[in-house]
């Protein structure tokens with residue numbers, strides 16, 4: 228359905244040139260010396276991440292047939308972890324020194340201005356001497372732990388969420404490792420700041436709060452030159468791209484170029500939650516204009532001031548981008564489509580699924596996370612998936628994506644064809660229940676859900692008619708699960724399962740408090756954006772966060788560590804099962820059908836391992852041989868935000 232089996236072909240997996248080329252400036256090291264030192268210091272070439280330098284200095288390697296599995300094997304033996312530790316920024320052994328180099332070996336003032344290597348007051352005395360920092364910093368030397376403590380105290384002082392967001396973005400632009408240390412160690416507190424709901428407001432106001440550009444902006448002005456534009460990005464070894472065209476940002480509609488906050492936020496989660504190195508992540512916004520009149524008339528709008536290009540003009544720009552990405556980064560770069568409007572999202576996935584490693588987070592990631600929640604919830608509501616009836620409000624990317632994965636899973640479990648299992652699932656769109664008599668006017672992705680039924684216009688009537696055990700909101704419209712709707716669900720079910728997926732919080736179909744109150748404490752509830760626990764009748768109910776952030780970081784890691792070349796539906800099912808398995812009885816007892824985010828890196832490693840295992844099983848993995856313990860391997864590949872010492 229969402230993806231196709233690809234044939235097993237390998238790509239150019241040799242690392243590229245160092246960031247920005249091979250120039251150097253004020254440094255005590257000449258490059259060959261650095262390379263020699265790097266290789267011989269531990270006797271394990273590449274272990275400390277200097278593989279790219281080795282390749283640069285060994286033309287023989289560069290000319291090898293990159294499609295040969297032998298090259299894969301060689302590369303694997305030299306690169307720790309398999310997620311391309313090209314710049315020596317991070318390896319399993321953090322006590323080893325590395326060279327902090329940017330376009331040149333950074334030192335002095337530029338070193339303090341380079342977020343990749345800056346440590347602020349945490350530069351040691353020795354580093355201050357070696358890297359010309361004397362006088363550029365006050366005398367005190369502090370630990371990263373103290374920096375975290377201070378930053379958290381600063382951030383907590385801001386009462387306005389957008390101020391917290393801006394403080395976090397400033398930190399990311401100033402000291403990347405500290406940013407990730409903060410985010411990883413305080414994930415439950417900071418996720419709502421760098422991600423939904425606050426990122427939604429940030430996108431709405433992106434022009435006004437714009438300080439430093441983040442990510443790569445590709446607009447219609449760059450048509451015919453996209454490859455050139457990609458080459459302007461300072462990092463060469465990209466493993467994950469999150470791209471949007473800004474047309475459906477959360478449930479906030481068309482935010483044009485200001486949608487950039489979403490790829491930036493998603494990729495910071497790829498690093499914090501999934502352990503992908505920041506240098507391997509590329510946020511992209513494709514600017515084809517916007518139909519948002521408010522933005523078009525906003526002096527501070529940062530995008531093209533024109534209405535959206537469509538049709539051939541749009542398709543050609545996207546095609547040039549997809550082609551340039553593959554040309555520049557190879558076959559195995561993961562391209563995650565994010566927050567495209569559904570009239571483009573399904574077509575892009577279908578068009579590029581057979582030729583690129585593509586993943587649509589809103590269609591596929593959301594499906595995988597919701598299926599995981601449903602599998603976990605069965606322990607509370609009883610029965611198998613096939614015993615339940617599902618009703619959706621919203622029949623777009625999220626709604627039909629989830630519906631299809633549920634139908635697929637039931638089909639796998641029961642052996643009943645998917646055309647039959649779909650009949651357990653009903654969807655309502657802005658015109659009412661999707662039924663057979665509407666077939667001629669339905670968008671293609673809705674057609675499989677057009678079952679035989681009388682017309683039903685209102686959700687509450689659909690609930691009464693269909694009698695679902697599970698109600699899922701994916702309409703992007705807030706407050707649509709009214710008291711009547713929740714009461715109707717509660718009159719049919721002992722434990723109504725209610726998922727209000729729409730983001731941000733303002734678009735949530737109902738709040739946690741409403742769900743628990745209107746169901747008299749019986750609802751099992753989760754939402755796309757977080758809600759605090761609710762006390763009802765002396766009992767504490769903890770709402771889960773049904774958000775694709777549980778899936779995509781681990782899913783992407785699994786693709787990368789296996790060298791997968793295509794996404795397959797069975798990988799989504801594997802990810803769901805892995806996530807569901809992480810929900811403990813203790814979680815369930817509180818009403819939680821997702822595990823807490825505090826443990827997310829461990830969870831991501833479990834997901835990555837299952838996804839990678841599936842890639843090997845399906846013959847879609849190119850990183851050979853398959854590691855024996857995929858969970859341990861996934862964990863060993865993860866980026867650590869601890870500071871490195873600079874020689």
Ligand SMILES: NC(=O)C1=CN([C@@H]2O[C@H](COP(=O)(O)OP(=O)(O)OC[C@H]3O[C@@H](n4cnc5c(N)ncnc54)[C@H](OP(=O)(O)O)[C@@H]3O)[C@@H](O)[C@H]2O)C=CC1
Pocket residue numbers: 475476477478479568569588589590593620621622623624625626655656657658700701702703704728729730731734754755756773774775776
């Ligand atoms: N929690 C999570 O992880 C995720 C949450 N989401 C959220 O889900 C929401 C929808 O996203 P997505 O599926 O991509 O959006 P789409 O635009 O693809 O789909 C929206 C659907 O909702 C329907 N709809 C709109 N208004 C109403 C209404 N008043 N009554 C009934 N149906 C309505 C639309 O109907 P019609 O087709 O007739 O216009 C359409 O079928 C967003 O808020 C998004 O943030 C998305 C992905 C992940």
Ligand SMILES: CC(=O)C(=O)O
Pocket residue numbers: 423476477478566588589729730755774775776
């Ligand atoms: C979470 C997400 O991807 C969305 O709301 O679009």
Ligand SMILES: [Mg+2]
Pocket residue numbers: 477565566588589
């Ligand atoms: Mg999204």
